Amino acid sequence: MLVLRTARLDDLPGIEPLATRSPAGVTTLPANRDSLYRRVQASIDSLAAEVAFHGEESYLFVLEDTDTKALVGISGIVASAGFKEPFYSYRNETFIHASPGLGIHNKIHALSLCHDLTGNTLLTSFYINEPLRFTQWSDLLSRARLLFIAQWPERFADGVVSEMLGVTREDGGSEFWDAVGRRFFGIEYQQAEFYCGVRGRKFIAELMPHHPLYVPLLNDDAQEVMGQVGPYSALAYDILMREGFETENYIDIFDGGPTLYAPVRGIRTMMESQLAKAQAGEGSRTPCLVATTRLDDFRACVADVAFEAGQAYMPADVLNALALQPGDTVRFAPL
Structure with a gap:
């Protein structure tokens, strides 16, 4: 039988292979034992804490085969995204450029760096072994987190968000990153994601431009993948869309994947x-x-x-x- 439960420190040997197999874009599962140890310990501390209002708490769950004791999946929740540092996204905006004298009126799509979603509860760290994808077990791994939130609502925000991995190339690179982030960071997409998972997102504020980016100036390949869900996130996307999540006006700053949002009162599993x-x-x-x-x-x-x-x-x-x-x-x- 497969059972989801909260993670323990003695799960680390089983969590490491899951983190290693997860894509680079799952920054909350870096292939780094010290970082994974801190994540598990943070979950243990959060469960032990008396909480009256959502804050820096995070929770990590594992899916265990009780017959073999093997871990086959992992998922997590961050009570308040960006509690210690802003939770960055790109917000889709439309700017109007007009010249009455020339009779020109143009609507220009732009991306603005923001932290509008800071403070929402964040679903993270979703990974399940390939044979179990698109089964009732993947539903369990994702949706049991919603039952957890429903049981202890005081520990979480009124809104829930989840970042979907965007489209990447076969070599692991990202067209969106190459067109935007790489110009300012000078590093490859996978390296940027690793830094984010191990060192946090502070470096984004230090290096990313805060002026709006005009989408028509990006190359066609980068524009094409904006807001698109990559193959790895197709499973998570399917589950959350069935739950009532919607693609809001935000995309990920690394690969351009969409960010999903739902108010707690509109999430199917919690309401039912x-x-x-x-x-x-x-x-x-x-x-x-x-x-x-x-x-x-x-x-x-x-x-x-x-x-x-x-x-x-x-x-x-x-x-x-x-x-x-x-x-x-x-x-x-x-x-």
């Missing part, structure tokens, strides 16, 4: 989730995401559940996998 008392039993069942309501031992899995009078009946092995006793409260949502 309910609480019930877990029981072992049979009945006419519905496939569901089922999560515990224990902050110190949050777990979630996919299970067939039967509902009756506030009771959620599920197979005994599901209760065991989630470390539940009959009568414990669970949060569930339709798969």
Whole structure:
């Protein structure tokens, strides 16, 4: 059985291969043990903290095969994007250039560096092994985070964002980065993403131009990939769009991929989730995401559940996998 749970320090040997296989653009999963250690420790500290308002907390989850104890996926949440430093994006804007005397009125597409999305909750670090992509397990890995937010709303913002990886070339480079970032940083796309994951985003403010970039001045290849979802993010994009996320007016400053946004009150899994008392039993069942309501031992899995009078009946092995006793409260949502 595959079970999502919060990450522990002894998971590091299993997390490292996942981080190594994840694309360069997943900056929250750098192939660097010290950085991964800090991420896991930050999650442990956040779970132990008393929180009345979202701040610098971050949470990391792993998807474990309980039969083999192997880790097959990872995902995370940052309670408040840009808490310690601005969360940069490019905002799509339209400037008007007009000359009444010449009878010319032009609308010009421009990109403005901004940190409008700072303060929103950020979904991060999504990676699942290839054989499990586009399955119920990838839904579990992504959407269980939404059940976590629904259970402890005081720990998170009223809006949730997620950055999608943009289109890259077969050699790992990015047309958008080459046309914009590389001109000011003088480094390759993958190196820039690695620096971002290991050193943070402060260097962006130091080197990136703060004046608007006029899109017509970019080459055709760079313009073509703006706002486009790369193959790696197709899975995350599909899941979140089904949840009610939308592509707002923002793109990533590195590869030009879109940033998705949804208000908490509009996210499907959170709105459809309910609480019930877990029981072992049979009945006419519905496939569901089922999560515990224990902050110190949050777990979630996919299970067939039967509902009756506030009771959620599920197979005994599901209760065991989630470390539940009959009568414990669970949060569930339709798969």
